Amino acid sequence: MTRRSARLLLAGIAALAFALDQATKAIAVTALEGQPRIAVFGDLAGFVFLRNPGAAFGLGASSTWIFTAIAVAVFFAILVAARRLSSPLWALGLGLLQGGLLGNLFDRLFRPPGVFHGAVVDFIDLHFFVCNVADIAITAAAVILMLAALKGTPLDASQAQSQENHD
Secondary structure, three states: OOHHHHHHHHHHHHHHHHHHHHHHHHHHHHHHOOOOOEEEEOOOEEEEEEEEOOOHHHOOHHHHHHHHHHHHHHHHHHHHHHOOOOOHHHHHHHHHHHHHHHHHHHHHHHOOOOOOOOOEEEEEEOOOOEEOHHHHHHHHHHHHHHHHHHHOOOOOHHHHHHHHHHO
C-alpha cells in the first residue's frame, strides 16, 4: 500500500467513525434525553441517555480540560505518524482512533456546559458501563493497534519490505 493510499484509508475511516458517532449522538439527544432506559437485552444491554463530563466511568469529571488537551495532542500525533504510514492495519487502527477521538473531542468542545468543558453524550448501556460509538471505535482501535504491534507490523510497511529485499 502506498503512503498516500494509507493516509486516504486512515482519513476515510476517521471520517466515517466521526460521522457515525455524531449521527448516533444526535439521535440519542433527540430520542433518549429525559426518557427512561430502553432495555434491549434485559439488564445486559439497552439505551439510556447520559452526559459524561469525565473519562471512562465518569472519572475526572472536574478535569474535562485535561481530556480535551490530551485528545488534541493525540490527534496531532496521529497526523505526524500518518506521514510515514503505509500499513493498512495501522491505517485502520489509527483511523478508528482518530475518528473516535474526534467524536468525543467535538462533544467536549461544543456541547454544554461550554467550550473545553462539554460533556460527552453516552447512550449505549452495556450493563457495567454506558458508552457511545466513539468509545467503541477507540476500543476497536486499541485492539487493532495492539495486534499490529504484537505481529511486528511496522507503521511503514513499504520500508520494511524494501529492507527485506536488500537482505
